[in-house]
Amino acid sequence: MNSEKYPIEVGRDFLTYSFSSRGPNGIIKKVIVFEPMDSEGIYYNLAFGDWDEKNQVINDKAISNNNDTLKILNTVAFTILDFLENNRDAKLYVEGSTRSRTRLYQINILSFWSEISVKINVLGYYKGSWETFRQLTNYDAFLAAIK
């Protein structure tokens, strides 16, 4: 994961990360949250979106068009790896808010597959069941855990 990425901040809970996208449409704050789904802290859900400063909420529908998709995805991938390395029993559920965003996650996984596959087990949900991630399949959702 040595590709170009944005400087990242993390909150004291080590579950909330943020960074600022910079491009023709200005500076747009992005937030990544690893949200526990159970009381044992094993299962987590990945949430990612633009920070709406005015309403103090995450906006998952915003399309920032800041010409930096790859850099954003690199940054998100880096935070996922950081989170999993610090929560080695965690299983992370990843699904985009739309099919095209889920597809973007898949493109990102593929871009770093040689590095990811060494460190992380990735499962994909395809046609009604979970399976070990295969490179030429379009998945509906992903599960990731450190090896």
Next chain:
Amino acid sequence: MDMETQRKQREGIKLVNNMPDLTNDPFLKRKKQRAIDFLREHPIPEELFKQSKKEEVH
């Protein structure tokens, strides 16, 4: 500076105290519930994770 802070800084991650409180964020609540419902319907196949770990060892 504690060790965790130093480690994060080495990795290019800055620890901050002013992260927004997202406890009641509607998007997070919605997305989390959707994930819980999905995983309830399509449970995580723990054996696939175990299998992958085993393959790593051999």
